[in-house]
Amino acid sequence: MVEPWVILISLPIVVYFTRVFGILMSNFVAEDSPYRSTLIILPICAMASFFIPRALEGSPSEQAVLVVFLVVFWLTNNSMISMIVGLGGLLALQFLT
Amino acid sequence: MNDFRRGAIDSLGLSATAAVFATIFGAAAVAKGLSFVEAMSLSAFVFAGSAQFTTLTMWGDTLPFATIVVSCFLITSRNIFMGLALGHAFRGQPVWRKYTSIIIFNDISYVLGIKNNQIKHKYAYISGISLTVYCFWVIGTFVGILIAESLQQSILDGLAYAGIMYLGLLTTLLIRADDGFKLPIILAAMVILVLYLAHADQFTIMIGGVTVGATSNLWLEFNQRKERQNG
Numbered sequence: 001m002v003e004p005w006v007i008l009i010s011l012p013i014v015v016y017f018t019r020v021f022g023i024l025m026s027n028f029v030a031e032d033s034p035y036r037s038t039l040i041i042l043p044i045c046a047m048a049s050f051f052i053p054r055a056l057e058g059s060p061s062e063q064a065v066l067v068v069f070l071v072v073f074w075l076t077n078n079s080m081i082s083m084i085v086g087l088g089g090l091l092a093l094q095f096l097t
Numbered sequence: 098m099n100d101f102r103r104g105a106i107d108s109l110g111l112s113a114t115a116a117v118f119a120t121i122f123g124a125a126a127v128a129k130g131l132s133f134v135e136a137m138s139l140s141a142f143v144f145a146g147s148a149q150f151t152t153l154t155m156w157g158d159t160l161p162f163a164t165i166v167v168s169c170f171l172i173t174s175r176n177i178f179m180g181l182a183l184g185h186a187f188r189g190q191p192v193w194r195k196y197t198s199i200i201i202f203n204d205i206s207y208v209l210g211i212k213n214n215q216i217k218h219k220y221a222y223i224s225g226i227s228l229t230v231y232c233f234w235v236i237g238t239f240v241g242i243l244i245a246e247s248l249q250q251s252i253l254d255g256l257a258y259a260g261i262m263y264l265g266l267l268t269t270l271l272i273r274a275d276d277g278f279k280l281p282i283i284l285a286a287m288v289i290l291v292l293y294l295a296h297a298d299q300f301t302i303m304i305g306g307v308t309v310g311a312t313s314n315l316w317l318e319f320n321q322r323k324e325r326q327n328g
Binding site: 002003004006007008010011012014015016018019020021022023024025026027029030031034035036037038039040041042043044045046047048049050051052053054055056057058062065066069070073074077078079080082083086087090091093094095 | 110111113114117118121131135138139142143144145147148151152160162165166169170171172173174175176177178179180181182183184185187188195196199200202207211251252254255256258259261262264265266267268269271272273274279281282285286289290293299302303305306307309310311314315318322
C-alpha cells in the first residue's frame with residue numbers, strides 16, 4: 001500500500017516521460033517521411049486498444065447510448081451536441097431504470 | 098491572425114466539451130474520497146483525462162501503485178506516437194520552451210495540429226490549443242469539486258460511464274483527423290476485439306492493435322507505391 005501523494009508525484013512523471021520521449025524520437029523522423037501515414041495510425045490504434053475493451057464492459061443500454069453519442073459526433077462533427085445527447089442519455093438511463 | 102490566438106479560438110468548442118468531462122471527473126473524484134488538493138493535482142499535473150478517469154476507478158483505501166502507474170503509462174503511451182507524428186512542429190524552439198510546453202500537449206492539440214496543415218507557425222498554433230484546453234480542464238475540475246456535494250449519488254452513478262464516452266470522443270477525433278476509417282484501423286479494431294474476448298491483458302491488446310495497424314498500413318503503402326511505379 002502506498003500513500004496518495006506517491007501516486008500524485010509518480011503519475012505526472014510517467015505522463016511527462018511519454019510526451020518527452022515522443023518528441024525526442026521525432027528527431028529521427030523527417031517531416032516528409034514516407035512512414036508518416038503509419039505514424040499517424042499508431043496513436044489511433046493505441047487509443048482504440050483502451051477504448052474498445054472499456055466500452056464493452058458497460059451495460060447494453062450504456063453501450064447503445066455510447067453508439068448514439070459517437071454517431072451523432074461523427075455526423076455533426078459537433079462535440080457539444082453529441083455530448084449533450086450522450087450525457088443526457090446516460091442520465092435518462094439512470095432515472096428510467 | 099496570430100497563430101497562437103487562432104489555435105485558442107479553433108479549440109474553444111472541444112475545450113468546452115473537455116471542461117464538462119473535467120467537471121464530471123472532479124465530482125466523481127470527490128465521490129471516490131479524493132481531497133480537493135488530490136483531485137486538483139491530478140488535473141493540473143497529470144492532465145491526461147483518460148489516465149485520470151482510469152486512475153479514479155482504481156482509487157480506494159489501498160492504492161495498487163504498480164497497477165495504477167503501469168495503466169497510466171499504457172494509456173498515455175499514445176503520447177509517444179503523437180510526438181513522433183507531430184514532433185517536427187517543436188523543432189527550432191529553445192529547449193526550455195519545448196520541454197515546458199509539452200507538459201500541456203494533449204489529444205486535442207494533436208488532432209487539430211495534424212488536421213490543419215496550412216498553419217504557418219504550427220508550434221504557436223499547438224501552444225494556443227494546449228493552453229486553452231488546459232485552462233478549461235483545470236477550471237472544469239474545480240467546478241466539479243465545488244458542485245460534488247450538491248450532486249445526488251444517483252447522478253454520479255449515471256455519469257460513471259462518461260469517462261469511457263470521453264475516450265470514445267478522443268478516439269473518434271483521431272480517426273476523423275486521419276481522413277476517416279481506413280482498412281488498417283478496422284483490422285486493428287478487429288484484433289483488439291479478438292484479444293479482448295480471448296481475455297488477453299491490456300499490454301498484449303495494445304501491442305496487438307498497434308502492430309496490426311502499423312503493419313497493414315505499411316503493406317498498403319508499399320503496394321500503392323509499387324502500383325504507382327508500374328503505372
